[in-house]
Structures are given as structure tokens and as C-alpha cells.
Amino acid sequence: DQQVKQNSPSLSVQEGRISILNCDYTNSMFDYFLWYKKYPAEGPTFLISISSIKDKNEDGRFTVFLNKSAKHLSLHIVPSQPGDSAVYFCAASGNNDMRFGAGTRLTVKP
């Protein structure tokens, strides 16, 4: 039962352009959402989060958008840089539960 889905396993973007990573969830009890970035052979690193009381949170080049009615969130990276190439996991939490999506591998081409 996948409560958090990242339907795109991979995404390739040109340097300087916008990267948009998408995530859908099914459990309406989730009220806090996070994005993690993971390099090979390392643990995930926290990137940015958003509470369900907001619809947007911005931190430098990273912006997370939340559409509660659609149970959808997205991570925008602009401008994308080669160093952003990694696997990005979205996570949803609530009611003492946290679930991760399967991840999207982002490749930013120079």
C-alpha cells in the first residue's frame, strides 16, 4: 500500500533550467511533508519541509508547493545546478507515522 508516490523514477534537466519533482499522497492524516536528497552511498539529507497549513515554502533555490485538495506536493529547484544531481525522496508524516516515496533520480546536465 503505497501511501506516498513519486511516479517519475527519473528526471533530466539542463543546467540553469527549473527542475520540478512531484509527489502524491493518499492518507489525509498526513499534515507535514518533507523532501530529502540522497547521494549514492550516503544517507538522505533533509532539504525542505512544509506544514499542511501552508501552500508554499521557499528556501533559496528550493520551493515546495502543497495542494492539499489534490494531495499533491512538488519541489521546484531553480536554477538547477549539476550538484543537484541526486535522488530526491518526498516524505509525508502525521499521526506519528512517516512514509517515503520511492524517489526520483534527478540529473542536471551541464
Add this chain to the structure above:
Amino acid sequence: GAVVSQHPSRVICKSGTSVKIECRSLDFQATTMFWYRQFPKQSLMLMATSNEGSKATYEQGVEKDKFLINHASLTLSTLTVTSAHPEDSSFYICSASRQNSNQPQHFGDGTRLSIL
């Protein structure tokens, strides 16, 4: 930022061996620690949640007698894979959180376990 240290980073051992993996929060007290398993090209699968001083809560389908978790202090949790078999080969990652699931988790770098 917060640092979580996970050791060892890689283990290769024979079938039937028990393997202990340590997870330490280096600069904060981790009320809650999580253990995940990641299969190739799949998401992080939560195995269990442990709170300091109490028994771990295991996810459905995870054998608690197979994967022993001890969270004896606010800075250390251990996962012991008992009598490991080749199907236990995987990437195991721990994370630590100050309070509850609404706090960002800080992850260790993972342990690659290979059972021959």
C-alpha cells in the same frame, strides 16, 4: 548541523552470522530513532521505530526476533540482524529525530550488508 553516525558502513559475512549495526546521534539527544531498509530502486522501507528506554515498534511484516533493536540511551540505537541469510542482504539506514515524526529526521550514511 545535526550529525548521525552509523557504523559499520559495509559488512560482508557468512550466512548464519549475527551482525550489529550502531546508530549514534552525535550532537543532539534523539528521543526517537528509526531503522529503514532500502532495496535496489525502491523506497526506504521503515522497519521499526524505537524510543529511548522502551521497546521498539515494528512495522507489519518485520520479524522482531530477527531484527533486534535496542535504544538504550538518547544517543545510541543498535540493530542486530540475527542469523543473517542472503535474503537479508540490503542497505540499512538509521535516522534520529529529536521528538516525533513532525521533526526532520537526520540520517546516518547507511550500512551495506552482504550475506554470502
